[in-house]
Amino acid sequence: MVTTSTVAGNVVYSVHSARPGEAGAVEIVFTGEEEARAYARDRSTDWRVTSVSVTRFTVGELGSRQPVGWYVDGVGRRQQWNRQLYPTDGTGRG
DSSP states (O other), X not given: OOOGGGSTTOEEEEEEEEOTTSOOEEEEEESSHHHHHHHHXXXXXXXXXXXXXXXXXXXXXXXXXXXXXXXXXXXXOOSOOXXXXXXXXXXXXX
16 A cells, blocks of 8 residues: 555655564654654663664665664664665675
């Protein structure tokens, strides 16, 4: 089902969790940044999760991925960090 919130050009925020021994995955996508951050903050307090990140995307626009938040134990970490998020983010060969 396509809704107005998933139409190309709209901004969405994905929440990705990392767990020990797993690659992790996007758990949920929000249309609002504050909702995504609140969910990530809360989710990062789960004892099975090592960290949770929030990423901004523009639907249907390649190269629009932008990290906006990273949480460990309910605490926001430095927003900018020097590491390649994914091998495909264009910052070098993964």
